[in-house]
Amino acid sequence: MSDTLDRAPKLASRVTDAGPRPKPGILDIAPYVGGKAKAEGFAHPxxxxxxxxxLGCSPQARAAYTEAADKLNIYPDGRSDGLRAAIAQRFALEPERLIFGCGSDEIFTLLAQVYCEPGDNVVQGQYGFLAYRIAGRAAQAEVRFAPEPQLKLDVDEVLRRVDDRTRVVFVANPANPTGTWNTRAEIARLHRSLPPGVILCLDGAYAEFVEAPDWCDGLGMARGARNIIATRTFSKAYGLAGLRVGWGYAPAAVIDALDRIRAPFNVNLPAQHAALAALDDDxxxxxxxxxxxxxxxxxxxxxxxxxxxxxxxxxxxxxxxxxxxxxxxxxxxxxxxxxxxxxxxxxxxxxxxxxxxxxxxxxxxxxxxxxxxxxxxxxxxxxx
Ligand SMILES: Cc1ncc(COP(=O)(O)O)c(C=O)c1O
The missing domain is CATH 3.90.1150.10 (Aspartate Aminotransferase, domain 1)
Structure with a gap:
């Protein structure tokens, strides 16, 4: 009762004759704009x-997707358990430490929603992937950009921006849109220097294309850490961008928190089936x-x-x-x-x-x- 009364004046202040008003900061967010898909005069640019x-996608994934058409009347497995078991086995990971998302984008959003409140901040590279800043701002966190003088994430610049209100540090490795990468030594130093309460998100969307021997595979680093989430996607090397399947590997406590606010059936049924088949098509x-x-x-x-x-x-x-x-x-x-x-x-x-x-x-x-x-x-x- 008193809770309702306490909050009433604040709520009233956001009600205007102009209709519903988004919470502060939302209208300052520049919406994500994807790469162009149309070229004038070309039906198939x-x-x-x-x-x-x-190359498209795996023929096996395509077949699994088509077969799933017979099951569109039923909800997907809300925990993506088939895919979970297959990923756990393929990458030697504990199944209960995995989360699946409608693209890895969804996992970035969940992270910011779960860990940030107004006054908190997230840190990313100057040229870091656009989805991070949207996720941070949507959670009303300040987004801090660490200069990338060499078009590459600079560990010291990141650390300079971390303070006691930092909740998440987002690192794409390799990075988009630069393609540059950070070494194991660099990421280990970053991790060592972060307070234990800061989540380090190691986004490996392009992991499968890496050849550099000194590159940091986020999964390996996440295995023994209490504050790292490593994310991967089926959108790039597996060719399933249209289906939106991403996953993350983190300590069970982090997964537990993210799972609490995840939409119940966030990875759709054809997507789960196709991803499972794709994983099998070496x-x-x-x-x-x-x-x-x-x-x-x-x-x-x-x-x-x-x-x-x-x-x-x-x-x-x-x-x-x-x-x-x-x-x-x-x-x-x-x-x-x-x-x-x-x-x-x-x-x-x-x-x-x-x-x-x-x-x-x-x-x-x-x-x-x-x-x-x-x-x-x-x-x-x-x-x-
Ligand atoms: C660095 C990076 N992370 C994540 C994503 C998004 O992946 P998903 O399709 O799984 O949401 C992209 C897509 O371009 C990306 O460049």
């Missing part, structure tokens, strides 16, 4: 704008990895030969930076590619206005990108 899998995963391993360095060196700065990447995309000269800018290049039906990701929203993020395509797609940019830069080059 080549989409290299969202780091999707150019041949498809190998093809996805092999394509990126082959084409990533080829695309990167061809772009470098055009005089562009290309950031070393361990993900299924590369970041190329363009000069400020008229006709040769990132915007001009994005437009030239779109004019030929090729969509890439401009990075103004990430604060890298001179950059384009280009998802690795098939060999012929990457060659097409190289040819279009070669023509653009030759046509606009200063006469010798």
């Amino acid at each position: 080549l989409k290299l704008s969202s780091n999707e899998n150019i 041949a498809f995963l190998d093809r996805s990895r092999a394509l990126v391993a082959e084409e990533r360095p080829r695309l990167a060196s061809a772009l470098e030969r055009l005089g562009l700065a290309v950031t070393p990447s361990q993900a299924n995309f590369v970041l190329a930076r363009f000069p400020p000269e008229p006709g040769r800018t990132a915007a001009a290049a994005e437009a030239a590619l779109a004019a030929q039906g090729v969509l890439v990701r401009g990075l103004k929203g990430y604060g890298i206005g001179d950059g384009l993020r280009i998802t690795i395509g098939l060999a012929e797609h990457n060659t097409q990108v190289i040819d279009i940019l070669t023509a653009l830069l030759a046509a606009t080059g200063r006469a010798a």
